[in-house]
Amino acid sequence: MRDKRIKPNTNYIIKRCSYCNGIFYAKRTIAKFCSDTHRVYSHKEKNRSANYFGKDPNEGAWLPPGTIPSNEMPESKLVFTGDLASLLVEISEYLTKEELDRKLESILGLPPYSETKSWQDSSEQIINNEYYLEVFRILIADYKLYVWPEEDNNPNSSGEVLNLKDNIIKELTAQVEKHRNVVENLENENQNQKKLLNAHEKLREQRKRMDG
Numbered sequence: 541m542r543d544k545r546i547k548p549n550t551n552y553i554i555k556r557c558s559y560c561n562g563i564f565y566a567k568r569t570i571a572k573f574c575s576d577t578h579r580v581y582s583h584k585e586k587n588r589s590a591n592y593f594g595k596d597p598n599e600g601a602w603l604p605p606g607t608i609p610s611n612e613m614p615e616s617k618l619v620f621t622g623d624l625a626s627l628l629v630e631i632s633e634y635l636t637k638e639e640l641d642r643k644l645e646s647i648l649g650l651p652p653y654s655e656t657k658s659w660q661d662s663s664e665q666i667i668n669n670e671y672y673l674e675v676f677r678i679l680i681a682d683y684k685l686y687v688w689p690e691e692d693n694n695p696n697s698s699g700e701v702l703n704l705k706d707n708i709i710k711e712l713t714a715q716v717e718k719h720r721n722v723v724e725n726l727e728n729e730n731q732n733q734k735k736l737l738n739a740h741e742k743l744r745e746q747r748k749r750m751d752g
């Protein structure tokens with residue numbers, strides 16, 4: 541793969557990486573990352589926050605009985621269920637040959653969910669500039685393919701989850717600020733009361749002396 545951080549001789553557009561904010565030279569306007577590594581990092585970070593908030597991808601949706609859902613892909617993004625050969629035909633509509641070649645080994649090596657009982661072990665995700673894909677092997681001869689197009693606000697494109705995280709951080713910061721103000725006010729009040737008490741005490745002593 542071409543190193544996008546090195547200026548190519550041919551046509552290019554200058555873009556900023558969504559992960560490291562560094563400049564890179566893209567050939568397509570929708571390119572978002574300076575390298576595959578940063579694409580993967582960015583994806584992992586977003587998924588970490590998604591898992592952190594325990595978001596159910598099928599929240600509110602009705603699933604047919606017996607459905608084995610993905611942990612991250614809504615069932616509404618399912619485009620295919622079937623055997624390996626048909627899966628490979630289907631998936632090649634969304635990936636370039638190079639992209640598929642790079643992932644082929646992992647896809648072929650997926651153990652079925654019926655044996656692992658682990659979505660993590662039995663699924664493989666692939667992200668390119670246009671799609672967020674997931675292959676989920678549920679039975680020995682049964683694969684599921686989910687496709688979430690970039691323009692359809694997939695979690696890798698929209699920063700939806702990051703926005704959620706940002707909002708929560710903002711909310712928490714505001715609350716901390718509010719509490720800090722309350723504490724400050726209480727401290728001020730405390731000081732005032734102490735001053736008042738002192739003044740009172742002095743007054744009483746003065747009066748005592750005058751009386752005496």
Ligand SMILES: [Zn+2]
Binds near residue numbers: 557559561562574578
């Ligand atoms: Zn980068």
